[in-house]
Amino acid sequence: MIDAIDNQLLDILKNNSRLSFADLGRTINLSPSSVRERVQKMEDLGVIQKYGIQIDNRKLGYDLEAFILLKVFPGQLANILKIIKDFPEIKEAHRITGNQNIHLKVVVKNQTALQELLDRLMIHGDTNTFLILSEI
Amino acid sequence: MIDAIDNQLLDILKNNSRLSFADLGRTINLSPSSVRERVQKMEDLGVIQKYGIQIDNRKLGYDLEAFILLKVFPGQLANILKIIKDFPEIKEAHRITGNQNIHLKVVVKNQTALQELLDRLMIHGDTNTFLILSEI
DNA sequence: GGTGAAAACACTCACAT
DNA sequence: ATGTGAGTGTTTTCACC
Numbered sequence: 001m002i003d004a005i006d007n008q009l010l011d012i013l014k015n016n017s018r019l020s021f022a023d024l025g026r027t028i029n030l031s032p033s034s035v036r037e038r039v040q041k042m043e044d045l046g047v048i049q050k051y052g053i054q055i056d057n058r059k060l061g062y063d064l065e066a067f068i069l070l071k072v073f074p075g076q077l078a079n080i081l082k083i084i085k086d087f088p089e090i091k092e093a094h095r096i097t098g099n100q101n102i103h104l105k106v107v108v109k110n111q112t113a114l115q116e117l118l119d120r121l122m123i124h125g126d127t128n129t130f131l132i133l134s135e136i
Numbered sequence: 137m138i139d140a141i142d143n144q145l146l147d148i149l150k151n152n153s154r155l156s157f158a159d160l161g162r163t164i165n166l167s168p169s170s171v172r173e174r175v176q177k178m179e180d181l182g183v184i185q186k187y188g189i190q191i192d193n194r195k196l197g198y199d200l201e202a203f204i205l206l207k208v209f210p211g212q213l214a215n216i217l218k219i220i221k222d223f224p225e226i227k228e229a230h231r232i233t234g235n236q237n238i239h240l241k242v243v244v245k246n247q248t249a250l251q252e253l254l255d256r257l258m259i260h261g262d263t264n265t266f267l268i269l270s271e272i
Numbered sequence: 273g274g275t276g277a278a279a280a281c282a283c284t285c286a287c288a289t
Numbered sequence: 290a291t292g293t294g295a296g297t298g299t300t301t302t303c304a305c306c
Contacts, residue, residue, distance in 0.1 A: 002196060010191060017153050017187040022299060032300075034274055047195045051153040054186040055146060060138060067203075067232065067239055069266075084272055093272035096203065103203055103266060130205075130239060136220055136229035156300095158282055168282075170291050 002047060005030070006038055010047075013039075017051045057107045064108045065132040068118075069100040072125035077101065080124045089117050100128065138183060141166070142174055146184075149175075153187045193243045200244045201268040204254075205236040208261035213237065216260045225253050236264065 008028050012019065021032040021039070028035075042048045057065065072080055080102065084093050092105040102125075108114045114129075121127050144164050148155065157168040157175070164171075178184045193201065208216055216238065220229050228241040238261075244250045250265075257263050 010189070013189045014191075015186065015188065017189045020299060021301095031275055033276085033302085036300075037273080045195060046192050048189050049192050050151065050190040052151065052188055052190060053146070053149045053153045053184050054188060055150075056182050056185050059181060059183045067230075081272060094203075095269040095272060096266040097269060098266045100266070102272070103268075130232040130234045130236070132239075133231040133233060136217060136231060136238070156282055167292050169284080169293085172283080173290080 001045070002042070006042060006047075009035065009038060010042070013048070062107045062109050064110055064114055066106050066108075066114060067130045067132065068104040068106060068121065069096075069128040069130075070102040070104060070121060070125045071100040071128075072102060076124045087117070087120075089113070101125075137181070138178070142178060142183075145171065145174060146178070149184070198243045198245050200246055200250055202242050202244075202250060203266045203268065204240040204242060204257065205232075205264040205266075206238040206240060206257060206261045207236045207264075208238060212260045223253070223256075225249070237261075 005028065009024060012024060012027065021035040024030075025032045025035045039048070070080070084090055089106045089108050090104050091107050094103045095101060096103045106114075106117060108117060118127055118129065141164065145160060148160060148163060157171040161168045161171045175184070206216070220226055225242045225244050226240050227243050230239045231237060232239045242250070242253060244253060254263055254265065
């Protein structure tokens, strides 16, 4: 269903999703309409979920990024799952296996903001925080 | 340097980076050229690092996603930093604070592939793996 | 699955406000 | 900083292979 050409398109779009169908077609030797059809097929299948951007949060004054593992208190899980979307600092959230149940990626302005976030999370579970030093 | 209108643009682009400058302008009542200028300014400043796509890896036959915390063996850190880009399974890698030094997000086809990846990582450090159950 | 053609639309630049 | 206009390129649809 997804062939080698589709994978080529995905590879290109991963690094620049704003290329025109014409440009995509030029790099893989295909007409704009064929490219369009393939991309639309992948959108319809849900293979391509979303076109997004990568933002440098530090350039926007958000100088602290961290991963937080959360071991939710008994009976608090359903509650947490509901309110997680109300935290603008939480950019990604995943259910995970292991001793902890939830993995968060958070972006905040500074240590004070991180502390306030942790204070609010601590109500629902034990937290384990890893500051992000750099991307590799 | 980044004003409220820029932030509006970023918010829209986060969820659909393929919108035309004309469409962006229509939703925030600005001419296409002004939108273009603002977006280009943010690209030049490095605020917008990249236009990308979100892919549903499970729909591509990659059924297992995991976070791996790596406690690198003494003297192995420089080595690991060099070879991490040679692992196609590793989609994200960060240096972190704490007892472990590196945080990885990996995508693999199945348990066998995960095991093989862990075998290769174990040479350089102790691993701690959390399978991803779902996004929240 | 892929192409080609035509109308509608968007992009880009210089110039004006 | 934002808007306008003219020229160029792109998207979209559809009939065809």
